[in-house]
Amino acid sequence: MELLAALPDLGEDDVLAVPVGAGGALPPWLTSPAPGTPPPVPAELLAGALADTGNTGKAGGITNLPVPGRRPRSVVAVGTGDGTMPHLRSFVATVVRRAQTLAEHGAGRLVLPLDTALAPAGADEVRAAVEAALLAGYRFRESSRPHPPRLATVAAVATDAADPAVADAARAGEVTARAVAWARDLVNTPPDTGNPAWLAQQAVDRLGGLPHVTVTVLGPGELAAGGFGGVLAVGGGSASPPRLVVVAYDPPGAGAPHPVLVGKGITYDTGGIQIKHGPGMRDMKTDMAGGAAVLAAVDAAARLELPVRVTAVVPAAENAVSGSSYRPADVIRHVGGRTTEVQNTDAEGRLVLADGLAHARLHLGATALVDVATLTGAMKVALGARTAGLYATTDGLADALSTAALHAGERVWRMPLDEEYAPQLASDVADATNAPGNPGGTTAALFLRPFAGDLPWAHLDVAGPARAGSDDAEVVKGGTGFGARTLLRWLEAGAPVDPPPVTTD
DSSP, X not given: OEEESSOOOOOTTEEEEXXXXXXXXXXXXXXXXXXXXXXXXXXXXHHHHHHHHXXXXXXXXXXXXXXXXXXXXXXXXXXXXXXXXXXXXXXXXXXXXXXXXHHTTTOOEEEEEOOOSSOOOOHHXXXXXXXHHXXXXXXXXXXXXXXXXXXSEEEEEOTTTTSHHHHHHHHHHHXXXXXXXXXXXXXXXXXXXXXXXXXXXXXXXXHTTSTTEEEEEEOHHHHHHHTOHHHHHHHTTSSSOOEEEEEEEOOTTOOSOOEEEEEOEEXXXXXXXXXXXXXXXXXXXXXXXXXXXXXHHHHHHHHTTOSSOEEEXXXXXXXXOSTTOOOTTOEEEOTTSOEEEOSOTTOOHHHHHHHHHHHHHHHSOOXXXXXXXXXXXXXXXXXXXXXXXXXXXXXXXXXXXXXXXXXXXXXXXXXXXXXXXXXXXOOSSSSEESOOOSSXXXXXXXXXXXXXXXXXXXXXXXXXTTXXXXXXXXXXXXXXXXXXXXXXXXXXXXXXXXXXXXXXX
């Protein structure tokens, strides 16, 4: 990925993107080029093509214009809608996908101007565009067939590219996108490879060599000694033993706050003894998406050298079926001593998260907790496939994460921690039951809350947006890496948990 301040000299193997504003408005570099600098394609030719294709600048509208005998050989004009960040991301992603198809016919570089007919691209726009370009071009393949040709590079063009803030934003976008792509790789890896030991090794390999980062992996014996009853129970039926992955980033000069991110790391979920139906099991390699998201967030934070101490905790287990599987009616003792009566072996994610949250609170010195998990089908029913449910014990933390999500381009919606449903967690033989009934998303959050103690705590249920059935803007089919960008933006803001101060004139 390159960032340039002006259009480069174009060759026949280049694809030129043109942002089309409302009413078919074209950018000034095309309609009013500098004296002596001919436009790369005649504006009247492109205007005619826009009219022929009905492209009036609506977000996602696309016009392909081959230019025989000229440089560049291909022009892709795409609507930028009303210029909002979501429409900018859509513009970039649409262009990248079209250019990737042209790469199969010899295109090597996408030239991507980001200044529109209305305004030059600033730092926020450049960062969003870089993230969208790299993520829209993501693909995961394990095939014996040759991979199709890909673009060699994307050259983003912004008038203010020399501004240090814009250059820093481009770098942040690239680091963020590569971390999210890694999270997608983790989620998309087939389960015959992606077991708990493999996930732990991926964290060691990628993060272990970064400055100020320490990676610790606990195996079955250490989990037993530490009282991780939930992780051991859920992983007990698998031939691949569970792990706990702890990644700590502690840069010099970091302040006292120490947020800990806990991610559900169920590498495959059969449902256990209460086994899932076939269609419900097919996507269960993605049940560790929360764990991938928190690992990616710490990865990006370390590479960006953020001045904040942060730790990721990923309890990793495979919920399988065998003679050693845990059963309904079992009672589990978690880290810290709290107990759970098992009523449903397919409500396993909350059991491993409980251990992770308690461990972070009691042994890692956490000052705030955020967990991320593909936890309940109820959340997908409530909010659909593009929005995560957000539960929080403080308004300040909820507002901070909501703001971070808005900047990241990830949609969250705050859900109520209704106390009236707490009695449903009651058990005759334990502190709580793991299947307290509907509303499923809320009762799952209420189950987790005691393990956070009195710390500010938020729970992101990403059951919908963690996986996608088709491409949409920078989201691609398969694992999406959802949550990593929101967490990173929150960390960049200093991981606030209190409401912003009220200022008066």
